[in-house]
Amino acid sequence: MRIAIFGAHNVGKTTLAEELLESLPGYTLETEPYYQLELSGYEFSEHLNAEDFVEQFNYSGHLISKSGNDVIFDRFVLDILAYLHVIDPNRNIQSFFEKTQTLIAEIDLFVFVPIEEPDLMQNYQTNLPKLRSKVNDLLYDWISDFGIEVIEVRGTVLNRRNQVLDKIL
Template structure:
């Protein structure tokens, strides 16, 4: 089964992905494309740019397309595309959206980690809280548009983990 965990920054996606990995023997974890690219030497802008998100989008699409077996993806083309759309609202993303739909067809379960009220992981001003909120709202609008099974998780880490495990069992 291929599971993609999506959401805005600082909502607990990586923490949930790591927790699921510890509870799902035989799964591998594909870390967030940003970190994989950074580790391989790619230099990102200090302020996020459209080019940065397109690079991550393409990398994420390749990860999903080449994956086999049981994989957990920390971030996916959907949330990367949401960031791109929010930072460059006038950009025509129709072709990228269609590409995302094609890529997402290879995912079995989409796990959406929204910002909760009250926010469980408060954002500092340096964490771009407005960007985070806009991406979260856009993901709420989009997650049903991809034709795959979606679960929205909430609560503590153990609650989130148990929600996903119950869904896949």
Template sequence: MRIAFTGSHRVGKTTLAEEIVDSLPNYEFRNEPYLQLEEQGYLFSEIPSLDDYIEQFNFSVEQIQHSEGNIIFDRCPLDLLAYIDVISKTKNISALYEEMRSAISQLDLLIFVPIEKVDIIICPESDLPNLRHKVNDILEDWIGDFSTEILEVTGTLENRKKQVLDKIINLERL
């Protein structure tokens, strides 16, 4: 089963994804594209630029397209495209949107980690809280556009973990 986490930054995606992988030893974990590209020598701007997000987006799409087996992706093209949309309102993203939809359709489960109404993770000014909220708003708008199974998780880490594991168990039974 191919599972991806989506959400803006500082919502707990990575922490949750790592907890899930620890509970599912037969799954491979794929770090977010930023970290993988950085390991490969890609030099990001101090504050990621449009080109940086496009590079991550393309990497994420390709990674999903060439994957098989039990994999958990920490980030996916959906949230990367939301960042592209927010930071470059002049860029026409329709072709990228279709590419993203095609990649998302290859997933078995998309887990959306939104900013909670009472924000449970503090986002300091240095972590661009306005960008975080704008991306979250876009994700909330787009999340219903897919035929892929979607789970929106809320609550504490333990509550989120239980929601995800219960969903995976139910999907594996089908």
């Protein structure tokens, strides 16, 4: 099974992915494209930059296309595209939408980690809270627009993990 975990920054996606990895023997984890690109030598801009998100989108698409079964993706092209659209709203993203639709068909289970009230990640000094909120709201819209069936997880890390495991086991 191919599982894509998505949401805005600092909502607990990586923590959930790592918890699922411990609970699902034989699965591998594809870490965020940002970190994989950084490790490969890609130099990100010091400031939010649309081209950096395009690079992450393309890399994420490549990861999905080349992966086998039993993999957990920490981020999906959908949330990367949401960031691109929020920081560059005038950019024509039609081709990205089409690619996203194709990649959606490659994923067996979508896990959306929304911002919760109260915010469970409030102990982390969340940077760019307005960006985070706009991306979260856009993802809600796009889940419907793309017709994606998602598990929207809430609560503690263990509660979130159990919500996903209940769906797949």
